[in-house]
Amino acid sequence: MNQLVSRLKGRSELGLAALLGVVGAAVILDGLSLSVPYSQADPVGPKTMPFIVGGLLLVCAVLLAVNVLRGGQGEAESGEDVDLSHPTDWRTVVPLIGAFVLNIVLVDTVGWVISGTLLFWGSAWALGSRRYLRDAIIAVVLALGTFYGFYLGLGISLPAGLLQGVL
Amino acid sequence: METFDLLMQGFSTAATPLNLLYAFIGVLLGTAVGVLPGIGPAMAVALLLPVTYGLEPTSAFIMFAGIYYGGMYGGSTTSILLNTPGESATVITAIEGHRMAKAGRAAQALATAAIGSFVAGTIGTALLVTFTPMVVDFAVSLGAPSYLAIMVLALLAVTAVLGSSKLRGFASLGLGLAIGLVGLDKVTGQQRLVFGQPLLVDGLDIVVVAVAIFAVGEALWIAAHLRRKPLSTIPVGRPWMGKQDWKRSWKPWLRGTAYGYPFGALPAGGAEVPTFLSYVTEKKLSKHPEEFGHGAIEGVAGPEAANNAAAAGTLTPMLALGLPTNATAAVMLAAFVQYGIQPGPLLFDNEPELVWALIASLFIGNTLLLLINLPLAPVWAKLLQLPRPYLYAGILFFATLGAYAVNLQAFDLVILLVLGLLGFAMRRYGLPVLPLIIGVILGPRAEEQLRKALQLSGGDVSGLWSEPIAVGVYIVAALVLAWPLLAFVLRKTRGPRPETAAADQPAAVPGTDLDAPAGGQNLRPVASPQDEHVDERIKERP
Numbered sequence: 001m002n003q004l005v006s007r008l009k010g011r012s013e014l015g016l017a018a019l020l021g022v023v024g025a026a027v028i029l030d031g032l033s034l035s036v037p038y039s040q041a042d043p044v045g046p047k048t049m050p051f052i053v054g055g056l057l058l059v060c061a062v063l064l065a066v067n068v069l070r071g072g073q074g075e076a077e078s079g080e081d082v083d084l085s086h087p088t089d090w091r092t093v094v095p096l097i098g099a100f101v102l103n104i105v106l107v108d109t110v111g112w113v114i115s116g117t118l119l120f121w122g123s124a125w126a127l128g129s130r131r132y133l134r135d136a137i138i139a140v141v142l143a144l145g146t147f148y149g150f151y152l153g154l155g156i157s158l159p160a161g162l163l164q165g166v167l
Numbered sequence: 168m169e170t171f172d173l174l175m176q177g178f179s180t181a182a183t184p185l186n187l188l189y190a191f192i193g194v195l196l197g198t199a200v201g202v203l204p205g206i207g208p209a210m211a212v213a214l215l216l217p218v219t220y221g222l223e224p225t226s227a228f229i230m231f232a233g234i235y236y237g238g239m240y241g242g243s244t245t246s247i248l249l250n251t252p253g254e255s256a257t258v259i260t261a262i263e264g265h266r267m268a269k270a271g272r273a274a275q276a277l278a279t280a281a282i283g284s285f286v287a288g289t290i291g292t293a294l295l296v297t298f299t300p301m302v303v304d305f306a307v308s309l310g311a312p313s314y315l316a317i318m319v320l321a322l323l324a325v326t327a328v329l330g331s332s333k334l335r336g337f338a339s340l341g342l343g344l345a346i347g348l349v350g351l352d353k354v355t356g357q358q359r360l361v362f363g364q365p366l367l368v369d370g371l372d373i374v375v376v377a378v379a380i381f382a383v384g385e386a387l388w389i390a391a392h393l394r395r396k397p398l399s400t401i402p403v404g405r406p407w408m409g410k411q412d413w414k415r416s417w418k419p420w421l422r423g424t425a426y427g428y429p430f431g432a433l434p435a436g437g438a439e440v441p442t443f444l445s446y447v448t449e450k451k452l453s454k455h456p457e458e459f460g461h462g463a464i465e466g467v468a469g470p471e472a473a474n475n476a477a478a479a480g481t482l483t484p485m486l487a488l489g490l491p492t493n494a495t496a497a498v499m500l501a502a503f504v505q506y507g508i509q510p511g512p513l514l515f516d517n518e519p520e521l522v523w524a525l526i527a528s529l530f531i532g533n534t535l536l537l538l539i540n541l542p543l544a545p546v547w548a549k550l551l552q553l554p555r556p557y558l559y560a561g562i563l564f565f566a567t568l569g570a571y572a573v574n575l576q577a578f579d580l581v582i583l584l585v586l587g588l589l590g591f592a593m594r595r596y597g598l599p600v601l602p603l604i605i606g607v608i609l610g611p612r613a614e615e616q617l618r619k620a621l622q623l624s625g626g627d628v629s630g631l632w633s634e635p636i637a638v639g640v641y642i643v644a645a646l647v648l649a650w651p652l653l654a655f656v657l658r659k660t661r662g663p664r665p666e667t668a669a670a671d672q673p674a675a676v677p678g679t680d681l682d683a684p685a686g687g688q689n690l691r692p693v694a695s696p697q698d699e700h701v702d703e704r705i706k707e708r709p
Contacts, residue, residue, distance in 0.1 A: 046359060064335070081394050
């Protein structure tokens with residue numbers, strides 16, 4: 001048991017292999033569930049492509065798992081603002097996702113201006129900005145600006161929500 | 168001469184005041200996103216797609232063309248002043264250009280990059296004008312089997328040639344093809360991968376997929392590893408070059424262009440290989456090989472030209488065949504589909520005005536870029552001071568807005584988040600994102616050709632290789648896949664060459680390991696120990 005734990009440690013990439021396997025299996029099962037009579041006009045049918053894609057994913061899942069267990073590792077992407085010397089900073093990522101989810105939940109009811117303001121302000125906060133007032137002003141200006149910009153410039157009415165009648 | 172007339176008509180469309188304005192907006196935006204870290208031209212075009220629904224397609228594409236070329240100019244500014252390449256094609260610029268900048272020659276590095284980009288972009292676009300109609304003439308005679316073969320080649324090549332791990336490339340491709348399957352099958356009307364969810368019946372909106380993978384995934388990834396202490400930038404004045412710099416730059420520009428265009432035009436080309444080749448060539452031909460690695464102007468001029476010429480080359484298969492081979496071309500192709508324009512060889516017949524205005528605007532944009540980049544480089548460099556929380560919060564804000572505005576349904580934002588998290592995981596585990604996005608775009612079209620091809624042969628599999636061109640293309644595809652093996656066998660039979668880059672990097676990009684005996688070690692992205700090494704050497708100099 002302990003041996004298993006130590007072998008799995010630092011191999012979170014196996015999760016990715018599992019994901020590939022699950023997606024591959026889902027694609028193939030979904031393909032199997034299709035029922036179409038053979039037709040002269042379409043000898044390939046809608047099932048062939050799912051089988052090819054699902055097969056590719058399953059093969060990749062197995063090979064990736066083998067590769068990871070044998071010590072292989074994907075090369076994390078670098079970039080100008082990316083510092084790979086410290087581990088994933090979940091204390092930034094989780095609040096960021098939280099701000100995103102909050103917007104998904106709220107946008108249809110409270111409207112874009114409020115939810116968009118919260119999205120920007122919350123994201124800036126999560127990313128480490130602590131100038132609350134300046135952040136809030138920028139957030140409101142962006143949300144209001146895009147609301148009117150989309151309405152006047154593109155003819156797209158983003159939801160006004162709670163502020164219906166005010167805006 | 169027919170081409171010339173069409174091009175002139177393109178200029179007259181592109182030069183209307185309104186379209187010139189869009190070209191100008193495009194190059195400004197393109198330069199800005201090129202300079203800003205964490206945001207590239209592909210992401211910029213993806214974010215702008217929803218906003219451009221109301222525009223004429225021609226105007227929108229003129230703007231996209233400006234962003235495409237502008238991103239190259241801006242990217243080189245960042246590489247030279249910051250020493251961290253935003254993408255693999257600017258690795259070389261980051262090495263040589265940054266060392267020039269450290270040695271007090273930032274102005275010359277920026278100038279040779281900008282002017283070289285202009286020269287290469289202009290020649291590259293002229294080559295595009297010359298060759299694309301020929302490719303179209305050839306392509307219209309192709310049948311479904313040949314098309315399928317070419318698409319398979321493009322998919323395999325983008326997956327197997329670029330990036331360091333083929334396995335991870337294929338995993339990414341598989342995910343992209345699976346995303347492309349979601350929705351109604353066009354021929355039979357069967358629902359695939361819909362899971363009873365009515366909102367999935369129409370398939371995943373390509374704009375949402377592109378924004379999720381490029382913008383949300385990237386922003387989350389950078390947030391997870393945000394550099395707390397931003398890199399120091401090198402202050403810079405107005406770029407200029409002395410007589411000696413011109414003398415040392417013009418040949419590398421031309422040679423870089425000669426490498427860049429054909430590689431960009433190949434279905435798997437990309438800009439990485441030609442920039443490496445150009446660097447190695449310049450090092451070999453230079454009268455000052457000892458300067459390479461310490462800021463040789465040829466080492467900036469050549470690769471930058473190659474990078475820009477490759478960008479022009481990429482547009483050849485994109486416009487002539489509907490084959491995207493880099494991220495920005497892929498998103499632009501998605502834009503064609505959004506506008507209901509069918510990409511492929513018939514594009515030139517169906518939409519001549521749009522295509523030629525787009526090409527003419529490349530010339531215009533390139534000239535505008537030179538004009539705004541040379542005098543304004545110090546202003547652009549100021550963009551690097553933008554507080555990072557605002558930059559990445561802004562990316563998430565506009566990504567959300569764009570994805571939401573497509574259909575005004577919150578469900579799209581759920582998809583955006585799920586695929587954004589996928590993009591995050593892919594960056595974490597080294598899965599390249601390009602095969603995914605190309606898989607999403609080309610997958611459904613490849614399936615269509617597959618079914619057409621076998622319909623013609625009545626279900627007989629031999630229908631797939633019933634055209635000689637298809638056979639030829641499959642042979643090339645097999646060679647692309649077998650290349651590492653072949654190279655390995657060749658090297659074995661020729662005897663070991665311990666100093667090659669290929670020896671310790673079996674999966675390195677083919678081509679670079681052909682002519683890179685001594686330069687090989689320098690070609691990998693900048694490592695900081697090496698950097699300090701050079702700092703010491705610079706200090707040692709009187």
